Amino acid sequence: MIQDERVVLPEWGGSANLARRFAREIALSQPPPIRASLFVTCIIDQLYPEVGVSVVRVLRRCGVEVDFPEGQTCCGQPLYNSGFTQEARKLAVRTLDALDGSQYVVVPSGSCGAMLRVFYEDLFADDPVMLERAEALRDRVYEFTEFLTEVLGVDTSPVERPAADGPAATRTVAYHPSCHLLREMRVREAPQQLLNNAVSVELVDLPDAEQCCGFGGTFAVKYPHISEEMLADKLASIRQSGADTVTACDMGCLMHIGGAISRQNLPVSVQHIAQVLDGGEG
Amino acid sequence: MSTGNIGIPTAEFLASVREALGRTDEPPADPYAPLQDDLAALTEQAATVRERVARELPDLSRQLGETAALRGWNVARCGGVEEALDYVVSLATQLGATSVARSEQEVFESVPVDAALAGVGAMCWPAVYDGPEGREAVRRRLAESGMGITGADYAIAETGSVVVLPRQGLSRLVSVVPPVHVAIVRPQDILGTLDDLFALRRLEFHRDGAQGNGDMGSYLNFITGPSRTADIEQTIVVGVHGPREVHMVLLDEE
Amino acid sequence: MAEVATREFVAASQAAVRDEQLRQALRRAGSGFDGTRREAIAEVTEDVWEDWRQQARSIKEHTIAHLDYYLAMLERNVQAAGGQVHFARDAAQANAIVSEIARQQGVRTVTKSKSMVSEELGLNHVLEEQGVDVFETDLGEYIIQLAEETPSHLVAPALHKTRGQVAQLFAEQLGVPYSEDIEEMARIARVALRQKFLEADMGISGANFLVAETGSLVIITNEGNGRLCTSAPRIHVGLAGMEKVIPSLQDLAVFLRLLPRSATGQRITSYMSMVTGPRRADDEDGPEEFHLVIVDNGRSRLLRDPALRESLYCIRCGACLNVCPIYQRVGGHAYGWVYPGPIGSIVTPGLVGVAQAKDLPNASTLCGACRDACPVQINIPRMLLHLRHQQAESDDTNQRTVSDTDKALAQGFATVMSSPWLLRLGRLVGRALSAPLARSGKIRQTRLPLVSRWTRARDLPVPAERSFRDRWRDELSKGGN
Structure with a gap:
């Protein structure tokens, strides 16, 4: 664990100075290298690869040795949520195989993270061998922002802010806490702490932030009339927040929210939190 | 004539529940702790409650008054009987109540409301059914009374509530039918919490021996503030089917 | 049993989201109830609240796991107090019991305080058919009885109605001048029902809790109608689902702390009435007979499945409805039966059959707000997943209701x-x-x-x-x- 380090996280994509300084501090304190496997999630892999790139960049800047187990595909949650437990188990086995031996598993999604950490145990409740493997995985799985704060201790040390002549706040960001991150993985503070500490970010209040956006996987197409009502309310909240960027820790929710923002041509950019912390690139 | 059991036999019903649970008719392997209390344990629990309440009485009395006010009671803290009588009389005068129903309880021996109310022309009468009037007449009179006065068997500081135990002399209807209810609370009626109340009631229930042989009476009314509803547009309205106005007369001493 | 329209969920919910008045009513109620609930929790602190939830949960776990034992204890103690217990396997039996009591006793008028079980049974209809006048006395229930509708919320039955709609209803049905003044409308109901309370031969109530130790029925109300229904008529019939029993009087304290706060944010309701048998010989008043009707009506199906058993811990506070983003958009009627919202999506398939209610477990984003709000920590999302699993893969073809398209898509995705x-x-x-x-x-x-x-x-x-x-x-x- 890195503790009592002055970690600069967010937008040093542009600041070679800060990057060097950080690297020097890491080198000086010489913590044991932290190795983490990225479980990138199928939605990022296939639809939003740039998010995965930002995740890797942020982790590396924090001194993490990142690897990508190539056997991974999907965690099985879409199947599990639709009741297809048998099919979901096959994908869960594949995922467990791929992630065997990882020191930490970082998942840039509260929803897929919940699948790995919480639902695999339910999935294998009647299979002692697999259950043991699921339990072993449980304690190594971290959602991306949770990993930064809990394991790397980014939240316990004040994020260093540049001197007065540093970059001023340039973007207003609204954070949507995704349901599974909040209520299955129980991660509430970490993303907001990171955003609060990000120098170029002004975190604004999102009204009714903890209301579901109406995605819910297949729910969005099975009951579009309800989903769209929920989505409309979420969009109204985003508009009301005055943010120029909406972010979350789940590309599922952001595909849903972003799909409507795009349809309505709203002047709001939609970014995964890793992209925001990566200086808005990607 | 009483109607006997006309459902399916108990044994059959319970067997189907057991079957669904996949269990035998053994009692719980891990006995439920509260139900293991014998009379000695219950007596001790009740004594502990009484001791603590006696020790904390000034605080509890203050807490009762504050909480009750928050829950919608008009709280009148009275130093003595005279003050309490004055309060009741001025209330009846304000309401223009000419008929005031009351229960027949010990408290009215030390707080003689009948005479005091008579002094301002209000008729205060005991709502008991064994009088010459008969049940229907008493109910009609109750419905026409402007005010109902009862004592309190308990008053709960935690919730700001008055508890009455309807019985001989204490109609179930005195505290609910008239539009205004006045409850006279003496220091010895005050308890701290819901747990205190149930500890005392459990002792009452089990007092006469084995479980089920005791009796704690047919009814317990736990009253906290006026009757109210929010069934139309979640807008609170007081005085639907019960009293719109309730007064807690807190006697500091009898 | 009450009419089941759960198959119509999609059409009903489509109509509901277009209903602007319903939308307004839901918004007002949802944010109102949930806001005060949160305040009430903050007041006692989260830690204390969690402690209470855990206590309540443990009591329910123990009781439901030994339900037969506590039902037997309850029956013994109700009888010892001079009351009668009647067990009913289904709605028809329960209705027959009440109907028979009414017939034997020559009952002409019944006043009722709120009972969700009675809604489930469709009891009013049965009594009316035999010539008994039945009056709902809870203001919300009275409104929907006049409107010939069903409740749309567990604690606020007429939540879907605006004041204008109620005013219209009262003017048409009661012949009173049209008034949107809510106090005036409450007064109209008071006047209309006051005489009925004193005339009625039979009072029917639900039960929030049944205390096995003492044989007591506990109801929690605000209006005072429950007190009148259980005090004035010469017969009192209590209706309860069999899961309502708790072991000891001591257990009641924690539930009295949890239920009102969860339901309306009230710290305590105006009234809690505890009925133990009929009036005693020297009591001033109270019913001469006390009957307790305990109803299974599908609950043993929920009991049998360990994954669904905890749905019987529910104390019907409605908190899950108030936080549910789906309920808040579609309202109670779209769910098609008596129990709406997240908990309804679990118990309805259990009580009326999974095939009858295919949509209910699926019409959820699994957001989990219901579980966090539940005062007994019922894990509703897990049970929704379990029901979806049964729909997709159950060996029982009655339960396996998934469409071929969904199955093909799932298999394609898996491949x-x-x-x-x-x-x-x-x-x-x-x-x-x-x-x-x-x-x-x-x-x-x-x-x-x-x-x-x-x-x-x-x-x-x-x-x-x-x-x-x-x-x-x-x-x-x-x-x-």
Whole structure:
């Protein structure tokens, strides 16, 4: 664990100075290298690869040795949520195989993270061998922002802010806490702490932030009339927040929210939190 | 004539529940702790409650008054009987109540409301059914009374509530039918919490021996503030089917 | 049993989301109830609240696991107090019991305080058919009885009605002048029902709790109608689902702390009435007979399945409805039966049959707000998942209701995801197929089934030109950015 380090996280994509300084501090304190496997999630892999790139960049800047187990595909949650437990188990086995031996598993999604950490145990409740493997995985799985704060201790040390002549706040960001991150993985503070500490970010209040956006996987197409009502309310909240960027820790929710923002041509950019912390690139 | 059991036999019903649970008719392997209390344990629990309440009485009395006010009671803290009588009389005068129903309880021996109310022309009468009037007449009179006065068997500081135990002399209807209810609370009626109340009631229930042989009476009314509803547009309205106005007369001493 | 319209969920919910008055009513109620609930929790502190939840949960776990034992204890003690207990396996039996008591006793008028079980049984209809006048006395229930509707919320039955609609109803049904003044409307109901309370031969109540130790029935109310129904008539009939029993009087304290706070945010309700048998010989008043009707009506089905058993811990506070984003959009009636919202989506399939209520477990985003709000920590999302699993894969063909399309899609997805190689192929095929539909990387409009249900309100991204794993292999694995 890195503790009592002055970690600069967010937008040093542009600041070679800060990057060097950080690297020097890491080198000086010489913590044991932290190795983490990225479980990138199928939605990022296939639809939003740039998010995965930002995740890797942020982790590396924090001194993490990142690897990508190539056997991974999907965690099985879409199947599990639709009741297809048998099919979901096959994908869960594949995922467990791929992630065997990882020191930490970082998942840039509260929803897929919940699948790995919480639902695999339910999935294998009647299979002692697999259950043991699921339990072993449980304690190594971290959602991306949770990993930064809990394991790397980014939240316990004040994020260093540049001197007065540093970059001023340039973007207003609204954070949507995704349901599974909040209520299955129980991660509430970490993303907001990171955003609060990000120098170029002004975190604004999102009204009714903890209301579901109406995605819910297949729910969005099975009951579009309800989903769209929920989505409309979420969009109204985003508009009301005055943010120029909406972010979350789940590309599922952001595909849903972003799909409507795009349809309505709203002047709001939609970014995964890793992209925001990566200086808005990607 | 009483109607006997006309459902399916108990044994059959319970067997189907057991079957669904996949269990035998053994009692719980891990006995439920509260139900293991014998009379000695219950007596001790009740004594502990009484001791603590006696020790904390000034605080509890203050807490009762504050909480009750928050829950919608008009709280009148009275130093003595005279003050309490004055309060009741001025209330009846304000309401223009000419008929005031009351229960027949010990408290009215030390707080003689009948005479005091008579002094301002209000008729205060005991709502008991064994009088010459008969049940229907008493109910009609109750419905026409402007005010109902009862004592309190308990008053709960935690919730700001008055508890009455309807019985001989204490109609179930005195505290609910008239539009205004006045409850006279003496220091010895005050308890701290819901747990205190149930500890005392459990002792009452089990007092006469084995479980089920005791009796704690047919009814317990736990009253906290006026009757109210929010069934139309979640807008609170007081005085639907019960009293719109309730007064807690807190006697500091009898 | 009450009419089951759960099959109509889609059509009913489509109509509901277009109903502007319903929308307003739901918004007001949901935020109102939930706001005060949160305040009430903050007042006692989260820690204390969690402690209470845990206590209540433990009591329910123990009781339901030994339900037969506590029902037997309850029956003994109700009898010892001079009351009668009647067990009913289903709605027809329960209705027959009440109907028979009414017949034997020559009952002409019944006043009722709120009882969800009675809604479940459709009891009013049965009594009316035998010539008994039945009056609902809870203001909300009275309104929906006049409107010939069913409750749309567990604690606020007429939540879906605006004041204007109630005013209209009162004017038409009671012949009073039209008034939107809520106090005036409450007064009208008071006047209309006051005489009924004193006339009625039989009072019918529900039960919030049944205390096995003492044989007591506990009801929690605000209006005072429950007190009148259980005090004035010469017969009192209590109706309760069999899960309502708790072991000891001591257990009641924690539930009295949890239930009102969870339901309306009240710290305590105006009234709690505890009925133990009929009036005693020297009591001033009270019913001469006390009957307790304990109803299974499908509950043993929930009991039998360990994954659904905890749905019987429910104390019907309605907190899950007030926080549910689905309930808040569609209201109670769309669910098609007596118990709406998240808990209804669990118990309704259990009580009326899974095949009757296919949509209910699926009409949820699994957001989990219901579980966090539940005062007895019922894990509703897990049970929804369990019911979906039964629909998809149950050995029992009555329960397996998933469509062939859904099954084929699931299997197709599973196949694509079964290896990185197939996933790559899948992506290339996906890109090729979606390219003609897309403009600047997004599908805006399509008539493709399913996909069009997404794109009617949202753009859809197409697979990226290079997947993350491609970029990992080509750039990132070599340490590049």
